[in-house]
Structure formats: C-alpha cells, structure tokens
Amino acid sequence: MLKEQTRTQLLAKYDVPAPRYTSYPTVPYWSENPTSEQWIAALQKTFADNPQTAWSLYIHIPFCESLCTFCGCNTFITQNHDNERTYTKAIHQEWGSYVAQVPQLKTAPIRQIHLGGGTPTFFSGKSLKRLLEPIMAMVNIDPAKFEGSIEVGPRVTDRDHLEALRELGFQRISMGVQDFNPEVQHLINRIQPYKMTRDLTLLAREVGFESVNYDLIYGLPAQTLESFRETAVTTTSLRPDRIALYSFAFVPWIKKAHRLFTEDDLPKGADKRALYEIARELFLEAGYMELGLDHFALPDDNLYQAYEQGELHRNFMGYTDMRTDILLGLGVSAISEAPTCFHQNEKLISTYKKRALAGEIPTLRGHLLDEEDQRQREQILQFMTQQHVALAGPAQAEDVRDYLAELLHDGLVTIDGTELAMTERGRPFLRNAAMALDLRLRRNKPDTRVFSQSV
Ligand SMILES: C[S@@+](CC[C@H](N)C(=O)[O-])C[C@H]1O[C@@H](n2cnc3c(N)ncnc32)[C@H](O)[C@@H]1O
Ligand code: SF4
Structure with a gap:
C-alpha cells in the first residue's frame, strides 16, 4: 500500500489550473454564440412559458479611481466623474431596449438588484438614485421579497451613499477589505486604514443595513501566517455577517498589473492554503459557518440559512442566497443568464456605450445551452454549493470514478452508489473534483493558460 501522502504533498499534487465554476459551461468554453435576437428570444420564451418567472437584475459599474494591482475585475480607471451621467444614459437606453422587446420585465416579480463593479460607489449617492429610480419605478417589486445589494469601495463610500441606498430599499452591502496589513496594502496599491473599514461598518449598521459582507x-x-492571523482577528472583532475569503486568482497572462508580481513574491501550495486555514479556524471559533468554496456566514444570516435549506446558489457574482431563472445584466461586460442561454455585453466601454445608445442590445458573446449543458450545469451547481451530488446513473458513476481515481485513492472524495461527495479532508480540492462533471473541459483540454490555480 502507498504511504499516506502528507497534506503538503496533496496540496502540491492538486495545485493545477481549474475553473471556479461560477457558470457551466465556463466562459472559455462558450460556443455557438447567440445573436442579440436569439438572446431576446430566450428571454421571451422563458416568460411565455411562465409570465410570473422571478428575475434578478445586475448592473455593472466599472469605474474605480485607482487600480489595485491584484484586481481581476472588469474595471475602468478614471477620476472623471462626468462618467456618472454619460454611463447612466447608456444603461437607461439599454434597459429601454429590453423592456420594448420583453415587456414582462415590467410585470414579472423582480427579486434582486445587485450593483457590482468596479466600484459602484464611484457614483455619488445622488447618481445612484438617478440610475436606479427610473428602473425601479417600472418593475414589479414586492418589498417583502426584495433584496438590494451593492459592492462598495470603503475608500470612496460615505454616509450619503449609504442613506441613498437605504432609501432605495437596499439591505445588503459588501465591502472590499482584502487585508488589514499596511505592508500588504502598500504592495497591492490599496491603502485602506483599519479605521476606515470600521467606521463604514458602524455606519452601515447605523443606517439600517441588515447584512455586511467583507471580501x-x-x-x-507579503502575507504571512502571523500577518494574516491578525487580519482574521481584526475581521472577527468587527463581526461582519458574511466573509468571502477568496484565493488570489493570479492571472498575469490576462491582467497586466499582475506582472508586477512574480510567482516568487506569492505564497503558494501548502503555504498559501495555510493562510486560508488559519483564518478559517478563527472564523469558526468566532461562530461563523463555512459554506461552499470560500464563504463564511453567521448562523442568522440569510446565506447560511439558504445553505442549511439546500438553497445556496452560485452565479457570476459568487455564492448568493437566491436563485431566479433569469438574471439580466446591464452595463459594460455584464453577464446575463436564462435557462437556455448565457449572454455577455461588450467589454470595451466605448463600444458598449455606442451600441447601447444606438438602441442595440450590446451583445459581445454568449452561449446557447444544449440539453447536456443544462444537465451538467445543475450537477456542477449542486456540487459547488453542497459538496455532494447525485450522478445521473451507474454509467456516469463509473466514468467519474475513473476520472477521480487519484482523488478517491487519496481520500478526498467518495462515491457511494451514484452519490459523489467531498470528504472533510478533500475540502480544498472542490474545484479539482468538479472538473469530473465538466464534460466540455474533459473533451477539449485547454493548451494555453486559461484558469487560475486550484489552491
Ligand atoms: C468589485 S470588487 C469589490 C468592490 C470594490 N471595488 C473594492 O475593491 O472595495 C470585488 C471583489 O473581488 C475580489 N477580487 C478582485 N480581484 C481578485 C483576484 N485577482 N483574485 C481573487 N479575488 C479578487 C476582491 O476581494 C474584491 O473585493
Ligand atoms: S479591487 Fe475594487 S477598487 Fe480595486 S481595482 Fe478592483 S474593482 Fe477597483
């Protein structure tokens, strides 16, 4: 029998490029691009099948005043705040094009509006109202079932923003923190003193936000076990309701600013994972529950309750507590989902604006899901949110058993009949195991670097 491998060896062995599975198929495997007309038809069909289909709205605001060098988001760095007015005009025009062709968006229940970025609070409180009020006045909101959430940059967020958002009915706020250590902050070009994060957290509570998340x-x-322990201790002392503890996705072939770091500057393998583990231990001690790949929540937070009820969802924004059949994304690079189609807007802001203002749906690309895609999407979603999934039958169980032979051997997953499950020891390797369900990736392995490392 092989000698049992140490945790360090396992972390080195399975530290391979792997998708984060915020969608299936993953974006590099999108094919059969829908035209704008096909995308609209997918929305129309969903509402024709059920005029009361619940839906969610995502609005992408790409602007940031300065670039954090680790950032992997779709951003546009500028200090020119005239953008607030011109970008709002483009979003309103895009929204107008949708409602003209899919009028059910006005009558079907909207459950969620999420503002993401970039930094949505690049906009002033007034501009956020100017952006949202006309849209919110046109849609069917049941305040008892509505969730409004926003990603804010603490360095540019003040009382005006929070009050405006509360007046719009927003209850959830997510703050970028990343790390409290000044040296790390210096290296990532993001000076955000402790006091700034603390004051914004207190203010969010004072004005009535129900849930505060830290990223x-x-x-x-420059992160060390000691420094990251401090960051975790400081985090628990401020008691956010949720914590997202993301693995740094280092993608220098996509993001130029990542080239400021070399592999040698960054913790990796077991050293990197140890940073997660040390924070995890402190969060669990402080009463947080661990969910999915990288989230923690207090037991009375909706995200944990959704997890308990098997309703945790995962989409392009990460883990959420609500699933709707339609997610409509407005704004540059925004991604939308319907049961049979993914759709992404133009990624270049000038092209996006030009097309939106011309009354076009600013389609860049997307994917029409066939039946196999739809089945695999459900399996991967269940696996990424619950860490176990019922396979389709003995043939798939056999296939997955073959593909995951090493992980089975190392005690990281189990297959009991047709039930695939992660073991406690296997937790860090969820992305590796999910690849067994990713038929598109398995049929066509990428020969260039596409995905960040799994550990
Ligand atoms: C849109 S930003 C959050 C709001 C705001 N812009 C801020 O930074 O405070 C979304 C989050 O994505 C995460 N993120 C960005 N780039 C990342 C990367 N390369 N690897 C892992 N997480 C990343 C960060 O934790 C960040 O807070
Ligand atoms: S982390 Fe946030 S503030 Fe920094 S560049 Fe990315 S989106 Fe902008």
Whole structure:
C-alpha cells in the first residue's frame, strides 16, 4: 500500500489550473454564440412559458479611481466623474431596449438588484438614485421579497451613499477589505486604514443595513501566517455577517498589473492554503459557518440559512442566497443568464456605450445551452454549493470514478452508489473534483493558460 501522502504533498499534487465554476459551461468554453435576437428570444420564451418567472437584475459599474494591482475585475480607471451621467444614459437606453422587446420585465416579480463593479460607489449617492429610480419605478417589486445589494469601495463610500441606498430599499452591502496589513496594502496599491473599514461598518449598521459582507483575499504578496492571523482577528472583532475569503486568482497572462508580481513574491501550495486555514479556524471559533468554496456566514444570516435549506446558489457574482431563472445584466461586460442561454455585453466601454445608445442590445458573446449543458450545469451547481451530488446513473458513476481515481485513492472524495461527495479532508480540492462533471473541459483540454490555480 502507498504511504499516506502528507497534506503538503496533496496540496502540491492538486495545485493545477481549474475553473471556479461560477457558470457551466465556463466562459472559455462558450460556443455557438447567440445573436442579440436569439438572446431576446430566450428571454421571451422563458416568460411565455411562465409570465410570473422571478428575475434578478445586475448592473455593472466599472469605474474605480485607482487600480489595485491584484484586481481581476472588469474595471475602468478614471477620476472623471462626468462618467456618472454619460454611463447612466447608456444603461437607461439599454434597459429601454429590453423592456420594448420583453415587456414582462415590467410585470414579472423582480427579486434582486445587485450593483457590482468596479466600484459602484464611484457614483455619488445622488447618481445612484438617478440610475436606479427610473428602473425601479417600472418593475414589479414586492418589498417583502426584495433584496438590494451593492459592492462598495470603503475608500470612496460615505454616509450619503449609504442613506441613498437605504432609501432605495437596499439591505445588503459588501465591502472590499482584502487585508488589514499596511505592508500588504502598500504592495497591492490599496491603502485602506483599519479605521476606515470600521467606521463604514458602524455606519452601515447605523443606517439600517441588515447584512455586511467583507471580501478578503489570501495568497497576496507579503502575507504571512502571523500577518494574516491578525487580519482574521481584526475581521472577527468587527463581526461582519458574511466573509468571502477568496484565493488570489493570479492571472498575469490576462491582467497586466499582475506582472508586477512574480510567482516568487506569492505564497503558494501548502503555504498559501495555510493562510486560508488559519483564518478559517478563527472564523469558526468566532461562530461563523463555512459554506461552499470560500464563504463564511453567521448562523442568522440569510446565506447560511439558504445553505442549511439546500438553497445556496452560485452565479457570476459568487455564492448568493437566491436563485431566479433569469438574471439580466446591464452595463459594460455584464453577464446575463436564462435557462437556455448565457449572454455577455461588450467589454470595451466605448463600444458598449455606442451600441447601447444606438438602441442595440450590446451583445459581445454568449452561449446557447444544449440539453447536456443544462444537465451538467445543475450537477456542477449542486456540487459547488453542497459538496455532494447525485450522478445521473451507474454509467456516469463509473466514468467519474475513473476520472477521480487519484482523488478517491487519496481520500478526498467518495462515491457511494451514484452519490459523489467531498470528504472533510478533500475540502480544498472542490474545484479539482468538479472538473469530473465538466464534460466540455474533459473533451477539449485547454493548451494555453486559461484558469487560475486550484489552491
Ligand atoms: C468589485 S470588487 C469589490 C468592490 C470594490 N471595488 C473594492 O475593491 O472595495 C470585488 C471583489 O473581488 C475580489 N477580487 C478582485 N480581484 C481578485 C483576484 N485577482 N483574485 C481573487 N479575488 C479578487 C476582491 O476581494 C474584491 O473585493
Ligand atoms: S479591487 Fe475594487 S477598487 Fe480595486 S481595482 Fe478592483 S474593482 Fe477597483
């Protein structure tokens, strides 16, 4: 029998490029691009099948005043705040094009509006109202079932923003924190003193936000076990309701600013994972529950309750507590989903604006899901949110058993009949195991670097 491998060896062995599975198929495997007309037809069909289909709205605001060098988001760095007015005009025009062709968007229940970025609070409180009020006045909101959430940059967010958002009915706020350590902050070009995060958290509570999330990242330059322990202790002392503890996705072939770091500057393998583990231990001790790949929530937060009820969902924004059949994304690079179609808007802001203002749906690309895609999407979604999934039958169980032979051997997953499950020891390797369900990736392995490392 093989000697049992140490955790360090396992982390080195399975540290391979792997998707994060915020969609299936993953974006590099999108094919059969829908035209704008096909995308509209997918929305129309969903509402024709059920005029009361619940839906969610995502609005992407790409602007940031300065670039954090670790950032992997779709951003546009500028200090020119005239953008607030011109970008709002483009979003309103895009929204107008949708309602003209899919009028059910006005009558079907909207469950969620999420503002993401970039930094949505690049906009002033007034501009956020100017953006949202005309849209919110046209849609069917049941305040008892509505969730409004926003990603804010603490360095540019003040009381005016929070009050405006509360007046719009927003209850959830997510703050980028990343790391409290000044040296790490210096290296990632993001000076955000502790006091700034603390004051904004207190203010969010004072004006009535129900849930505060912090984003942290492990695997950044200069992070040590000691420094990251401090970051985790400081985090628990401020008691956000949710914590996202992301693995630094280092993608220098996509993001130029990542080239400021070399592999040698960054913790990796077991050293990187140890940063996660140390924070995890402190969060669990402080009463947080661990969910999915990288989230923690207090037991009375909706995200944890959704997890308990098997309703945790995962989409392009990460883990959420609500699933709707339609997610409509407005704004540059925004991604939308319907049961049979993914759709992404133009990624270049000038092209996006030009097309939206011309009354076009600014389609860049997307994917029409066939039956196999739809089945695999459900399996991967269940696996990424619950860490176990019922396979389609003995043939798939056999196939997955073959593909995951090493992980089975190393005690990281189990297959019991047709039930695939991660073991506790296998937790860090969820992305590796999910690849067994990713038929498109398995049929056509990428020969260039596409995905970040799994650890
Ligand atoms: C749109 S930003 C959050 C809001 C705001 N812009 C801020 O930074 O405060 C979304 C989150 O994505 C995460 N993120 C960005 N780039 C990342 C990367 N390369 N790897 C892992 N997480 C990343 C960060 O934790 C960040 O807070
Ligand atoms: S982390 Fe946030 S503030 Fe920094 S560049 Fe990315 S989106 Fe902008």
